[in-house]
Amino acid sequence: MTDAAIRFERVTKAFGVVRAVDDVSFDLPQGALVTLLGPSGCGKTTTLRLVAGLELPTAGRIEIEGRDVSRLAAAERRIAMVFQSYALFPHMNVLENVAYGLVVGGARRQAAEADATAMLKTLGLEGLGARLPAELSGGQQQRVAVARALVLRPKVLLFDEPLSNLDARLRRRVREDIRDLQKRLGLSVVYVTHDQQEALAVSDLVVVMKDGRIAQKGTPIELYDAPADAFVADFMGEANVLQGEVLSAADGRGCVAIGGVVLDAAMRDHPPGTAALAVRPEAIRLAPPEEPGLPGRVRRAAFLGQTREYEVDTDAGALFVVTPASAEAWAEGAAVACRLERIIPLRA
């Protein structure tokens, strides 16, 4: 059982001239949850459909639990997928929907319905079996779709933007439910989203995609703290990207010249020289102008309840800053010093 649940080896999928997925490789360990994250049109859905067998790769190899499935049709892969639209069959009631996979797999109707009823219970949907999908709320429909997928005991469970049809409040709860269920049942899950918060909250592994290619993959913390390039830095939470020169960087701290000022901040090791540097908005502290730091002037200030947001003009460019509401407040027009507490060097 050391095989990866899913292994992509240099997989490419082209639609005519468009390469929707381009030379993508990754491993999903057993029992882990990987998110595919990226902007619209970057190839997330296509990657997921390649796993499901709804598309066949143009080149490369896909393995599920050590078996090459590159040419296998969807029906033979033992994969379950929760569609963005849920794809509940409108002419079947909830119970028939959940029992569907078992019935077409050849199970006796009674056994299938017993299984389905048990699964509905697991997901907190007791008593809804006789309703039609149209008679359920969005959240309930989503859970029926999950139940329908899980009842087949799939090797891998796929989600395509499962929360996008839910309202903001429900989204948080459902995503936690999904994560709980995944951990409880030890499922291997591939999860597609374009919401980085969602990705950070639920994943063991995040794959950030751009234009069909993998921009970076790693744990949520790795991606957040050490994005490889400006795209990932900006996509994984916001980032100020500045040009500067690394004077020295060793043992977790570095000396950097930005906008004509030499700053000292936490930083991972990097060879000296000019570099693109990312600074998270919350890694900037605003201080009175006489303190050391990048001098600047507050152009815009906003109070958001838990935090305050500022836009500060400096010689290195405009900085976006987020401070806790408990920190000192600055008025628009005030002169400040921006203290960069943590700097992330980026790949060119």
Next chain:
Amino acid sequence: MGALALGRLALAAGLIGLLLAPWHGVEGGVDALSAWPGGDAAPLLALLLDGSRWWLWPVVGLLGFAAIPLLPGRASGGLLAAVGFALLAFVLLQGHAIGLRGLRWGWLAPLLGAPPAQQALGWGGALVLAAAIGLIAAGLAQRGRFGGDAFIAFLVVGSGALLLLFVFVPLLVILSAAAVEDGHLAPSALAARLAAPEAWSLACVTSHQGCGVVWNTLLLAILAAVSSTLIGLAFALLSARGGVRAQPAFRAMTMLPLITPPFVVSLALIVLFGRTGLVTTALWEWFDIPRSRWIYGLPGVLLAQVLSQAPIAFVLLEGAVRAIGPSLEEAALTMGARRFTVFRTVTWPLLRPAVAACLLLGFVESLADFGNPLVLGGDFDVLSTRIFFAIAGARHEPGRAAALAILLLALTFGAFALQSLWLGRRRYTTVTGKGDAGVPAPLPRGLRLACGSVAWPWMAFTAAVYGIILIGGFVHDIGRGDMEFTWRHILTGFAVEWQDGMAFRGSAWDSLFTTVEVAAISAPITAGLGILLAWLLARQSFPGRGTLEFLTMLSFAIPGTVVGVSYIMAFNEPPIELTGTALILVLCFVFRNLPVGVRGGIAALAQIDKSLDEASATMGAGALQTLRRVVLPLLRPAIVAALAYSFVHAMTAVSAVIFLVSARHNLATVYIVGRVEAGEMALAIAYSTVLIVVMLAVVLGIERLVGRAQIGRRAAPAGNLVA
């Protein structure tokens, strides 16, 4: 379905075709079957063993060749497909090579000697051919084509073969027939026929002689298209914007033409305006206007065509008027435009595409119409009637008929090509179906009066025409104004006597039974095949999809007369001889009505999210399971609409089947035309009434079943043909 399972199924079919089913076509029905396994009903094996079909041994060899690897389950796809192709080609070619008079292909004499004559293929032959198709599909699926799904492979290959055989091949046959003179290929004959003065003469401009049929046909079609569109538009504007409360009357008007055999209107026109007609007589007696035969010719045919086409234009245009969002017009009004200006600058431009579609439909329908010109045409010949008389007239001239058919085809395709050119440039006019609050602008006063002055008289006229049809069958002689009530005509046609059980004595029963039977057999086949094809075309991607779609839609553009002629030319000789059977009627209806089922299915599938199919696939269901459990239940309304459409059309068609009926298998419409030609007008009208009642019952029953599905005559798939 797995490829091997399909292969074995095909093998089983092949074996039944070899061992049990009569190899040749059996004439004389059940009686001949009693001779089985000898005589006419002998299966191939018996024929092989007694040595009379010794050249067919390769069939056994090929089936065995496929069976050896199939049974243990080790067959390679390439081998299966090759065996299938070989079987198909062999059976068809030998059927052509050795015909009713023995060897036809002389160059095979050294190999075959002088084989005995052989008749056309029968059910045994059909089963072996089906087995060949199955083997090809299984082989292709085994090789990973069609996503490896044997069910889809079989559907594609099977329906492709059927479409080729029953749509494309007849067309080829008719094209080549036009170039054959005395059994030899003669391109000069083709040129002479296509350019013949009978088609192109312009004599009518300068003298009293008639013009060429092409000009006649064009003139009639243009007039019919324009008049029916204008009348339809008047009705549409009144109904959607005129604030009139006559919806039931409007709706009845749209229903009636759908369930009326196309030429029945002509009968009513003769009754009204013929030399002894009711109106003619009244005019003569009251105003001394002399009796004349003006109704026989262009005016009569035009009137009849507009009577049946205007309601269809009305339905199309009303939909278009209602789809125009009132907010567009309101916006113009708020900007200070007067009502008429709004109509001219906003409403009318948005309506133009629908109007154009209507014109095209009217044009094409008029080209294809056969019944009305036949009954009312008099000396005014159009292409469809001229084709008929070239085949069925005093002189049998298939070459001339074929050439005229080509001209008719060219006109039809030209119209479709023009339309697709035009549509290709102006897609922007499609109106969204989204709800749009606001009150539709009422018609400007002048326009409303104009519409009313067209619509109400026409409505009265239509009512008179159908009134005649309604009462004509129940009075002594409506043609001469003898209005005394009688059951005589109904009894002539539909008398039933009780003597040791029921005896259907009426002269019309045979054709009515055949009609209902043929309609009831062909409707489910049409709907089923149509929906399956729609599903293939809309949901599966496979090599050759475009070709399949083209073949499907092709038959929609071929006028019925051309289909009829091409069928008798293509299926009159072994190996495939179907003329004179009921089967050819069924096939003709299936392939003529198929495009509507397919269009309806595709439209319905567009409403069903594709992720439903995909969800089913990820849960382990194969294509067949998905189709049966998910797609078909959701397509029920489309299926029922296709059923109703094909049933009604099979009952009312006349143009194609008039060539195909036989003494044993006559159809109601053809029987009625015969009564008209024999001058038995009242019986014809009585029979028409019975037909209308039967169809009304069927359509209403179906509507009751599934709510109001759209059942329009040929109205569904206008356009997108010559893509």
